[in-house]
Amino acid sequence: MKTENRGSFSSKIGVILATVGTAVGLGNVWRFPYIVGENGGGAFLVIYILSLLLLGIPGVIAEFIVGRHSHANAVDSLKKLAPKTKWHWIGYSGVLAGFLIMGYYAVVVGWTLEYLTQAILGNLSGMTVEQYGQVFDQFAGHPYWPLVWMVIVMLISTFVVARGVSGGIEKISNVLMPVFFLIILVMVANSFFLPAAGQGMKYLFLPNFSELEPVAILIAIGQTFFSLSLGMGCLITYSSYFKKDVSLAKTATQVVSIDAMVAILSAMIIFPAVFSFGMQPTEGPSLVFKVLPNVFQQMPLGTLWSILFYALLFIAAITSLISLLEVVTAYIYENTSLTRRKAAFIVTGMVSVLGVFASMSFGLLQDVTLFGKTFFDLLDFVTASILLPVGGFFISIFVGWFLDKRIIATELRIKHPKAHLFIKGYIYMLRFFVPACIFAVFLYSLLG
Secondary structure (H helix, E strand, O other): OOOOOOOOOOOHHHHHHHHHHHHHOOHHHHHHHHHHHHOOHHHHHHHHHHHHHHHHHHHHHHHHHHHHHHOHHHHHHHHHHOOOOHHHHHHHHHEEEEEEHHHHHHHHHHHHHHHHHHHHHOOOOOOOOHHHHHHHHHOOOOHHHHHHHHHHHHHHHHHHHOOOHHHHHHHHHHHHHHHHHHHHHHHHHOOOEEEEEEHHHHHHOOOHHHHHHOOOHHHHHHHHHHHOOOOOOHHHHHHHOOOOOOHHHHHHHHHHHHHHHHHHHHHHHHHHHHHHOOOOOOOHHHHHHOOOOOHHHOOOOOOHHHHHHHHHHHHHHHHHHHHHHHHHHHHHHHOOOOOHHHHHHHHHHHHHHHHHHHHOOOOOOOOOOOOEOOHHHHHHHHHHHHHOOOOHHHHHHHHHHHOOOOHHHHHHHOOOOOHHHHHHHHHHHHHHHHHHHHHHHHHHHHHH
């Protein structure tokens, strides 16, 4: 395994922005608002925040401990910490999850770039909701245009990853994430001036637990792991580039807090808009590509808001795609004689093959199914419902039951004699509470 010149993040702000870029993605801007809409608004938000506090932060810290202490990729980190055991298979699961997720995620990132381009050209106006739906369906089912965009976003990600940690990932994060936050704050400010802003904010922030179904608790837990990129090797890989002066607990809390803030701000953009123009917050996954273009065209300066929103969506998506590519590239680069650049391009080539089949699931292969699912849906199901929960479950078990407790104390920089109570409480969470919740989500995903 290559250990020389692995690189590291050069600054603490670079650590935060790059790691936030990993966590903040389509799960926040696209998935979270429609899940809130489908599960009772403010009541679901309360459950989601509790899930972030009780599961998200402990899970992120666990992956940070594994990554920073080993200074290795997702597989070799566990080989270092548990030599001559089978624990490194968790790392293989994460690398595989990252690879498979890219197979369909890159297609969706390509959709965001298409819509950003069309917004800039002024083509997202003058249609009904039904026509917007038809436009999206025609584009998604086109034999080659979605593939062109997919290859473009993969090449962008490849050039970033090929430049290394500080020269590529950190540098692009330092540029894109401030732009992301500026756009989202501008759009939220605009939301307050929409006709039904109060109604939208009330729906989001005023809990009505009578509308909350028990299954929403499991959905909130699943959203927590999906949004924070837990179980897919991203956080282990990124934290392996952390320097020793980075506080893992503080960084984990900051990342989870910012991730939650972005999700809430995204909902603050969308709900006032859909209420103001007669739409329903329960529109589901089609909300972003079929419903919001109609909403934007009814707003003053609609083209501007459309451009800003799809720029926001693209930045969130591309930073997460870069982190997924880094997980697989880091493993190949550090375990072969290949250069980082060659490893990144090889991974991109393999992902593009998967992407062809995922994209064609909306066109030529839409009637071809396996286990009742299209290729796109199968990749989504295998990763989100199996590999991520399994990875998160066993990382919690590993850190909670098998990792030397002195390593946990060292990485968390806990030296005060009374701090052992914190360590005991944290380990208890990882041993029992976190795995039990993940197992419940896993069962629901398979049997629900």
